[in-house]
Amino acid sequence: MTMHSSFSSSDAPQPLLVLDRISKHFRVAGGGLFHAVKSVSLTVHAGEIVALVGESGSGKSTLGRIALGLMQPDGGSVTFGGQCLTNMPPAQFRALRTSMQPIFQDPTASLNPRRTVRELLEQALWKQPGDHAQRCLGLLEDVGLRPAARFIDRYPHELSGGQRQRVSIARSLAMEPQLIIADEPLSGADVSIRGQVLNLLLDIQRSRDVAYLMITHDISIARAFADRVAVMMQGDLVEVGPAETVLTTPQHEYTRRLVSAVPALG
Ligand SMILES: Nc1ncnc2c1ncn2[C@@H]1O[C@H](COP(=O)(O)OP(=O)(O)OP(=O)(O)O)[C@@H](O)[C@H]1O
Ligand SMILES: [Mg+2]
Secondary structure (H helix, E strand, C coil), rough: CEEEEEEEEEEEECEEEEEEEEEEECCCCCCCCCCEEEEEEEECCCEEEEEEEECCCCCCCHHHHHHHCCCCCEEEEEEEECECCCCHHHHHHHHHHHHHECCCCCCCHHHHCCCCCHHHHHHCCCCCCCCCHHHHHHHHHCCCCCCCHCCCCCCHHCCHHHHHHHHHHHHHCCCCCEEEEEEEEECEEEEEEEHHHHHHHHHHHHHCCCHHHHHHHCCHHHHHHHEEEEEECCCCCEEEEHEEEHHHHCCHHHHHHHHCCCCCCC
16 A cells, blocks of 8 residues: 555445544633543434433533534534534535534423414525415424414414424425434423323424434434434533443443433333
């Protein structure tokens, strides 16, 4: 091999999202530093569902916000679709960002209360050609708000929590993302609608081939949902692998504790 020859990596599919040695610290009272994320590397491939689990305070949301470009890491890099997000010019970042959509725990906070469902969806569609009125109705149907005409002119406060979550999902879908980063999308929801929203997210993944980074402290969601599971503990990624392997034969004591705290699904 000469100095100039290089390995072709084109035969292996490039991950959609690459988090490379991400670290993040916060200043705490007294002047010290708290290391919330410590050199974490994680990938998500196209169409893949990766569950990021770990107990409260382990750094999951911080990592998710960094992946979305909502927060800058202190070290490491985020690459999406082959493009490095760090120090990307804002206009280029905004264009790329439509391909990577967040879904948050509390849909109320992310929906402008003064806009109707139609306006909220049209805002998300503004860059796309075609008949937006029809698209809006179609999106509502897709997320199970049927008949769509009954919901389209409502304000967020005229919807139930589950219906609001569906509207926020519809709005994310309007951008036709390749990746959805969902931070505890179900924990704000009533137990009775959790299963429905979970099934909805799965349907979307199958029909649109969207990838998910699903942040949750709920192992049973990871079990029902994920292709791969990544386990965070106090800012470190302690285990990552196929969901089946990680959840049935966890290697790390911490993962064993997380898994054994959850009753097996019937
Ligand atoms: N802006 C901030 N300033 C200071 N500390 C922060 C900040 N954001 C997060 N932290 C701390 O970083 C740690 C990780 O927080 P993070 O929200 O990422 O945890 P998490 O794994 O998402 O937890 P949960 O399951 O409760 O949502 C926590 O100890 C938190 O208190
Ligand atoms: Mg969190």
